[in-house]
Amino acid sequence: MSATQTATREQWVAAREELLTREKELTRMEDELARRRRELPRVRMEKGYTLQTADGPMTLAELFDGRSQLAIYHFMFGPSYSAGCPTNSSIADSIDGLIPHLMARDVTMICVSRAPIEKLLAYQQRMGWSFNWASSYESDFNLDFGMSFSEESIRESLASRLNELPRIAHQNAASSGTDIFGYLSEMFGFNTFALEDGAVYHCYSTTGRGVEFVMGYYPILDRMPKGRDEGRDFQTWLRRHDEYESEIR
Amino acid sequence: MTGHEAGTREEWLKARIELLAAEKEHTRRADELARQRQELPWVRIEKQYRFQTDEGQSSLANLFRGRSQLMIYHFMFSPDYTAGCPSCSAIADGFNGSIAHLANHDVMLWAVSRAPLEKLQAYKQRMGWTFPWASAFGSDFNYDFGSSHTEEQLQSGATQDNFTIDMRPMLAAPEDSPWVQRIARASGVDWPTYMQEAPGLSAFALRDGIVYHTYSAYRRGIDAIWGMYPWLDRSPHGRNETHPWWRRHDEYDAG
Secondary structure (H helix, E strand, O other): OOOOOEOOHHHHHHHHHHHHHHHHHHHHHHHHHHHHHHOOOEEEOOOOOEEEEOOEEEEHHHHOOOOOEEEEEEOOOOOOOOOOOHHHHHHHHHHHHHHHHHHHOOEEEEEEEOOOHHHHHHHHHHHOOOOEEEEOOOOOHHHHOOOEOOHHHHHHHHHHHHHHOOHHHHHHHHHOOOOHHHHOOEOOEEEEEEEEOOEEEEEEEEOHHHHHHHOOHHHHHOOOOOOOOOHHHOOOOOOOOOOOOOOOO | OOOOOEEOHHHHHHHHHHHHHHHHHHHHHHHHHHHHHHOOOEEEOOOOOEEEEOOEEEEOHHHHOOOOEEEEEEOOOOOOOOOOOHHHHHHHHHHOOOHHHHHOOOEEEEEEEOOOHHHHHHHHHHHOOOOOEEEOOOOOHHHHOOOEOOHHHHHHOOEOOOOOEOOHHHHOOOOOOHHHHHHHHHHOOOHHHHOOEOOEEEEEEEEOOEEEEEEEEEHHHHHHHOOHHHHHOOOOOOOOOOOOOOOOOOOOOOO
């Protein structure tokens, strides 16, 4: 930040207009990606799933709650966790306010985790969120969609690579009251489904940096003088919103 | 959606992996743009701006609250409006959840509007938000940063929103257009009065006690923080819109 040149307003506008051209290209690229996502073939779901919710057991079709589109954020909160993952909690902070607008566009947004429903509901109350949170504790749903793994398989695949993991994985594991294997038995990701004539279709799936769109602070940081300012230790600055030491003002 | 091809898991996976390559290219381009934004020159702010806040009168430097970076969302709410703009309200529903995280990563995010502070406070309470909101009532701030325009500016086409854009074609929206009906009337004003405000983002840096303007964005440049759109861009129907459908979160019909 310190090396930045200062300029007159006119010089800034000239540089900004040049950048605007590239920003517009990216916006058009995003529109094109959105179109291509809608053109993906859909896969009819033959297997039935029943998840636990605050209102009792619900099938995948029932989770649409009367709408034709279902968006699921897979929130990392496994049976061995004592609290939800802090990074996933910051994501939930970003999405909770959007629910009424998504509903108005025929989209029901929910979160799904593998911890038992009682744990999810207690943590949800602590954090003050209102989205519907379903548990796949007794369902294969998360396993089938590659969003949960058995602890044995994680132990086997990670044991020799533990020091290659980013620091945030260890930090979040400790903060979630579990060990690294328990923590990484859960995955974060996003899946969408469509309901048509009573049949459920799987439409879209993403994980990794593909879920940055649900991390509301990143698009803002990407427009700030210091950018994300996190480097290799990405996300290690994130805490649960009730765990920051500093007040907002 | 009707008539959409159903495929096998293998067909889906093949198409998804192809799309992933395009998505990754987009992510890298977005990273590159973020880097280029940081290379923009900074403009020293010479003018003294005064804002009204919950804690009293504040300078621009004071809005940083001990951080070195400040993001302003120019929220459309002029002294004539009886309620905040519904579009800006939907945007605020998104960033309201991120302010605690940003404030702990050296970024203060404020909304700034021209309406008097009491109006902003009452509306903020109605909507249940917690982000800090400053009034620029009587200040040139929103005019200088391209998010408020005088009637003369609008009529002459000399508006600065998106740097140089003539908004006269938009001003001519017919009285029965859904924009006028749903967005301007919902804010308690007619279309020309509504259009005196524009949504925008402006970023500032504080260094050695001096405030610098670093970045501004308008129009689709703020899509990225309009939280519902990235979701719709990944939903089966997409944005699926031909006219403004959104309302304030407490104004949707039940169900």
